[in-house]
Amino acid sequence: MKPLSDKTAGFTDSVIRRMTRVSNQYGAVNLSQGFPDFDPPKEITDRLREIAPHGPHQYALTWGAQNFREALARKHEHFSGMKVDPNKEIVVTCGSTEAMMASMLTVCNPGDKVVVFSPFYENYGADAILSGAQPIYVPLNPPEFNFDANVLEDAMKQDGVKALILCNPSNPCGKVFTLEELQIIADLAIKYDLYVITDEVYEHILYKPNKHIYMATLPGMRERTIICNSLSKTYSITGWRLGYVIAPPEVIDRVKKVHDFLTVGAAAPLMEAVVPGLNFGDDYYIELQNHYTHMKNLFVGGLKNIGLTFTEPQGAYYVMVDISEFGYKDDYEFCVDLTEKVGVGAVPGSSFFREDVNQYIRFHFAKKDDTLNAALERLADIRKILKK
Template sequence: MEPISSAASATPLSLLRVIFNQIIGMDDVISFAVGEPDFPTPPAVIEAATRSLEHDRIGYTDNSGIRPLREAVAREFRRFDRIDYDPASEIMVTNGAMEGLYLTLATLTNPGDEVLVTDPCYANYQGTIVLNRCTPVFVPTREETGFCFEEESLRRAVTDRTKVILVNSPANPTGTTASRENLEMIARVALENDLYVIFDEVYKHLVYGQTEFFNIARLPGMRERTFCVDSVSKAYAMTGWRVGFILGPREIIGRMPAMQECLLSCVNATAQVAAATALDGDQSVVETMRASYLRRRDLIVAAINRIDGLECRTPNGAFYVFVNIERTGLTSQEFATRLLAEQRVAVAPGIDFGFLGEGHVRLSYATSQDAIEEGTSRIATFVAPLIQSPRLAGSLGGPLPFSRVPEES
């Protein structure tokens, strides 16, 4: 019997999912682990889905998605991202943003191609890249510069096998929103080296303060080489509905419906109706949620930074704080495991997000203010006996050589 595929064996197990599974059935747990809105899906969206179930013929749809949803996506991008896309040929509906990312990589890349990602980055990026038999190349970033790509390290990571730069803004796990200047640097590298950019913008509606969301596809020469991956999951509290979309050049988007047919035929028809309603409906619900997340962000950042031995930067997007735990002397997995066992608080180990995520844990503040207050109080109790001497100066210093997942993996 032949062994399982190299792609299957190289796909990493998420430590976050291990934590998530451990809390099932546990009493009195406060979870900051999973990035899932605690708001209900807007009532108008539920009503649209109910009407669809009662009155529509629920069958297969176009592999690309129903036309009303693609038109709604086009309107949303014209309104918010300030980019025009043709709903007939430049928009593809997917089963959430993750299928969108998978399909984009499957269409653009060949085995052995390299995909550049930040270290740390969203945990599922590595697995999705490996499943496409590509090599993830982790480009080191620094805490003091917001974990963004830096030009020197990004340029050093490019080889003749590099095909894609994957950009996440606002970012999971760090909450960083890339500035226009940073995106202009990434665009220069992409243009000079003839690379594609996948722009993961699922948190684009969750940006705070004076920060302004900017889509890299707006820059000169970038629309024809950028693929925007988005969804209704975060902005509209629709994670379980599993509706996402890809926007990009028609000659490549046009190849995706045939691949969709082989994967899942089409996205759930009723969920597509609901997503179209969300995008075209009253957007005040999005602002209400965003304002609540902003209050929670300020609460959790202040609470964490009052704990001796912990610190975190104020994120300008998404709903995560990436907390530095180095002074506790624990690895991120030890910290998360013991915190859950001893104080019934769940967090995500930083190592789950890359080699440079070690020394951190991620907390999602997509939970109630009461939970934030109680949970951070328990964290303070847990940390108090652990504190060691202040970390050595320079431990979060300059750029490190970029690291690669071995090709054979």
């Protein structure tokens, strides 16, 4: 048989989703893959129930149902102050995963380079490779996960660099980029004529006093920013796979075509069902922030009581824990032992770092109080069980 694709030969399965399977195998509390164990807003599930008998059940417009795009444009303008044309500047995708892939295929030619901050969400490297681009990694330096502007510029000014990927708030480290940091990135993007592809799925999950600033709203950035986002985290519907791209019309025109040949379109009944959520007032988002702040305080407070070393998240719902004290050379081995012997699932940090880093694991805390308390009870004995 002829050999398979060289492009995908180095791929592994997703370590995040693998750790869910390991958690299920050992009956562990799964704090690895980032999905909630609580229900979406009732208004959304009620609407899904209403439309189930009569639809829509057939294809929507390839780039998204009209009422969905109009509601999405209103919501985005409300929070960003940026007016968006629902017909020319939005494509609805099958999750932000497809949004990022479609954006990368739109921007990159084979041989181009893309700057990625490390640690990074594991799909970004694969997205670059699938689009024929070479990822160039710039470290976010723990424990604060700040970057060196000179190192960033050295990466962005390399020949062939086409874009930078920015996850803000960041998965996995919970960093929220400040206005000063975003301005540095914007200035360099303009200086070296690069696109900035943003992943903003955690835009509403923030911890005071941190604020989310939309890169596209900075001077000179509207025309070179491609926003990738989804409804998964904001409305607790990770399984619905509803994402979107917002970008200038000439970019969206190309994204539409790529999207059409990738997936044709997002699920029509789910787009219809989530429109009430897109029309929520500010009270919903205030309560969402309060809810996640409660979960964050509960979980990191428990980690603090146990005496574990971690970085306080500024946004998103992840916390990076330093496992240096346990004496493991392999963080994946640690996570398997943690799952099997302690009964709590986590993700090895090495799956997020380009650098040779084996001292961090990632927990997520988008869970009910009972779930988090059960995890903390098990973690209380972690040193007796795992310390070498």
